[in-house]
Amino acid sequence: MPSIKITLNGREVECRRGQTILDVAKAQGVRIPTLCYHPQVSRTGACRICLVRVNNTMFKTACTEPVADGMKIVTADPEITAMRRGILEFLLAEGDHNCLYCEANGGCELQALCHEHGLDTPPPAGLPRNARTRDVSSSEGLRREENRCVLCGRCVKACGEIQMNRVWDFAGRGSHAHLTTGVTDVLGESDCVQCGQCVQLCPTGALSFQTVLGRGQAWELTRQSSICIYCGVGCKIDFFTNRDGLLVKAEGALDGPNEGHLCVKGRFGFDFVQSPKRLTQPLVRKDGELVPATWDEALDRVAGAFGRIKADHGPDAVMAFTSAKCTNEENYILQKFMRAVIGTNNVDHCARL
C-alpha cells in the first residue's frame, strides 16, 4: 500500500492508504475513545463516540473513515468533547445504568467513558427510556439485562462473525430498537450454544455470565492466564478469581491461538477446579470401599491386574482410552505403553468433542 501523509493533531504522520483514522491514531499512540468499535469484528460506526474533526469542515467517525492524503484530523477539542458528552448523556438517559448493582462495574466501557468525559450527575428525570424486556434467567450460562445495552451491535457481530452462529440480531426500530435471538426473543429458547463470545465483547453489563452473579463486580476480580485443558487447540484462557479466591469467570485471551474465542467447555467447564469432589490422591478399593493409598500401592495394583489379564486372556483383552485433557506427549506415551508393554493396538481417544 502506498504511503500517504496526514496531519494528526497538528503533527504530520505517515500512514497507508486503506487505514482508518482510528488505525493511524492507534499506531501513533493517540487514543480516540470508542464504544461500538471492537478490533475483532467488522466496523459499525453506530455509537458516534469516536467522531473526530476532519479538514476543519466536518465530523467523521474515526473507526470507519479511511485516511486520505493531506487529511487534517483533530481528535479532541472542546466541541468534540462536548459532542461525546452529549452522546453519553443520551445513552445514560435511554437505558438503566446503575453501576451499584452491575457486574460490569470496573470493567464497563460506558462507565469509563462517562468518567473520562466528566459526567457527574444522572440524566434528568422524566426523559423517555427505551425500556426493553428483561431476560435474565432463561439461559443457563448467559445473563441478559438489555436495559444496560447501548445497542452497539458487538454481540450481533461476535455471534455472526466470530462464532458464525448468527443468534443475535436487532429488532424493533428507532427508540424501540432492541436485540432479539429469534422469533420468540428468549435467549434460552434460541439456537445459542453458550460460547459466551457475545458476553466477552459486550462493552457494558448488558450481557454477563450467570457464574459471576453476586460473586464480585469486575473491579474486584483478579486475572490469571492459563491454557485450556479440554482439547488439542490449547486455547489461552484468562481466569478471573474473586476476593475469596473463587474462580468465577473465563475469558478467551487475545494473544492465544484462539484469538479471544472460547467454546462452551472452555468458557464454563472450570467448576471442577475448586470442587470438593475432586480427586487429590490415589484411592484403591479394599473390601468394596475406596480408601486412600500411596502411589506405589496404587500403581502396583494396576500393574498386577494388567499382567494377570494379559496372561489369562491375551494382550487384546486390554484397551486404553485417553483423554483430550492430556498433552500430546502424554497421549504418545500411553499408546507406546499399550503397544510396547501390553502388546495391543487397542488404543482410542476422546478428541471428538
Next chain:
Amino acid sequence: MSATTDIREVVAKYGRRREQLMLILRELESRSGCNCLDPATLREVAEEMNLPASAVAGFVDFYTMFRTAPRARYMIRVCKSTPCHTAGAIDVFESLRKLLGIGEGEATPDGLFYLERCECLGICSVAPAMMVNYDLHGNLTRRRLARIIRSYRESAAADGRGSGRETAAAATIIDDARQTRRLLADIGRVNPARIASYLKHGGYAALRKAVATTPADVIAVVKDSGLRGRGGAGFPAGLKWSFVVKGPMQKYVICNADEGEPGTFKDRVLMEGNPHLLLEGMAICGFATGATIGYIYVRGEYRRSIDTLQHAIDEARTRGCLGANLFGSEFSFDVFIKEGGGAYVCGEETSLINSMEGLRGYPRFKPPFPGQAGFQSLPSTVNNVETLMSVPLIVERGADWFKEVGPVSCPGTKLFCLSGRLNRTGLVELPMGATLREIIDVYGQGIRDGHAFKFAQVGGSSGGILTAELLDMPLDIDTPMKQGVTLGSGVVLVCDETTCPVDFLLQTLAFFEHESCGQCVPCRVGTAQLHHHARRLAERRAAPAELDQMLEKAQLMKKASFCALGQSPIIPLTTLLKAFRGEFEDHCRPGHACPACDRSLAQYYRSGRTH
C-alpha cells in the same frame, strides 16, 4: 400460521436468496387472510431460506407494514403525517372509529377490518388519506368513508386496483397551462399500460440514440445539462455517474422510488403516468455507467406503481426495449422491481440498498459509496425517479434545451407537490427557482376558505418552514439552503393561520422518532427526546429553557448522526422556532389555551401511547 405447503411454494417461487425476503413475506402475509406473519410462519420461512430466525424476526420488526399479530382481512391504515394532519386526519380516524366500532390496533369482531395509523401514503394532494390493504383513498369525508367501507364489506380485492379515482396520476396533476410541462408533458397523453402508445410519442428514441454513441458521450451530455439529483440532496447526476467504478464486474442502476417524505407524491404520479420514461432513463444510465441490471426500489405502499411498472417492464421486454443487445447494439439491460416495507429511512440510498438485500434498512457508512460498493457490494448508481426520467429528455433534446429554464446552478424544471390549505392542490412542473408566492397564488389559487397564509413547509418533514417574508425566495436547490431550509423533494405544504406551530412540530417530531432506524445513538435517542419535549410543549408543561435544550439536542444530532434522518430535525425545529418563538413561549404557560394541541394530545397520546 401459514401452511407449510404455502411457505414452501412461495419460497420456491421467489428463490431462497435473502434479497427475496420482502416479497416472500409480503405474499405470505397476503395469503394469511388476516394480514399477519405469525412467529411460527417466520420460523419456518427462516428454516426454508436457511436464514437465522433472528434475522427474519428482526427484518419483520423493522418494516411497519408487517405485523406478527393477526389483523383482519382488510387493514385500514390512516395517514397521520403533517399534510393529512392539517387536512383533518383526526376526523377521519374518529369517523372510522365510530363507523367500525373499533379503536387503534383493534379488529372488528367479524374479522373484516383492522384499524391502525401510518405515516405518509404519498397522496397528499387529496389528504386526508388512508390505505385499505393496497388500495389508496383520498379526500376522505364521513360520507365517503361510509361508502368505501361498504364497498369492502361487499367484497373488494383491495390489491391496489380499487384505489380511489382521485389518486390517479393524471388526476393529481394541476390542470394549468402556465406550467412548463416536460416530465409531465406526456402524462395523460400516453397510455401507461400500452408501450405502443409510448413508442408512438417518440418513446425509446433517446435510448436508441444513446446506444449509438459512447458511455462517455452520454455522461458528457448529462454533465453538460447540469442535471442535479431531484431526490433532495441535489448532487450533480453526471458527476455521480462518472464516479462509478470501471471494470468488468457486474454493475447496477438503482432507481430510488421509496418516496416517503411527507407531502411528496411526484414519483408516484411519474411512475404510474409514464412508466416507460423511467425504464428508458434507467437503461440510458446503465449504458453510461456500464450496468446491465436495473432495480426500481418502490415503497410497499405504492402497489399500483409496482403493478404499472411491472406491466411496462414485461411489455418492454417483449418489444425489445429491455433485454439483450438493445437496438442492435452490444448493450443489454433489464429491470427488476424491489419493494419496500414501510420505512422512511430506506429513502437513504445505503439503507435502500440494505433493504434490497433483505436486511433491515440501516444506513451503511460511506465511503465506500454505492458507486464503489453498492448492491451486493458491487458498483451501483442510485438516482431518484424524477432525475432518471429527465435523462431521456436531455439525451434526445440536448443539454442546451434542458438549460433553457431554471437558474444556471441548477437548471431544468422541478416538480412541486402542493398540499395543505390551498384552493387547488396537486402536482405542478415549474422551472427550478419558482417562488412560493407564484406557486401559492397561481397554481394553488390562494389559501382556502379566505384564510390567511401562515407558513409553508418546503421540502417535507426534513425541510424547513417558510413564512411570508420568504414568499419571493426562488425555490431552487441552493438559495433555500442559505436560509437554513431545503427544497428537498419539492414538497410545498401550505398552512393557514389556524395551524398551531407547536402542534405542527409535534407531528413532525413524532414522525422522526417513528422513522428513526435506531442504529446510531444521536438519532435513536435524540428523536425520542425531541418528541418528548414537543409533547411537553403541547401539554403546556414545558419550561421555556426546554426550547433551548431542544435546539442543543438537535444541533448535536445534526453534527453527530449517521445519516440525513438524524441530521434533519434541526431544520423544522429552528425554522419554526425562529418564526413563531412567541407562540412557543405561550405554550410554556400552563394556562395558555390551544385547541389544536389539545386535540392532538387526546388523539395520539391517550392510554400512554407515545405516538
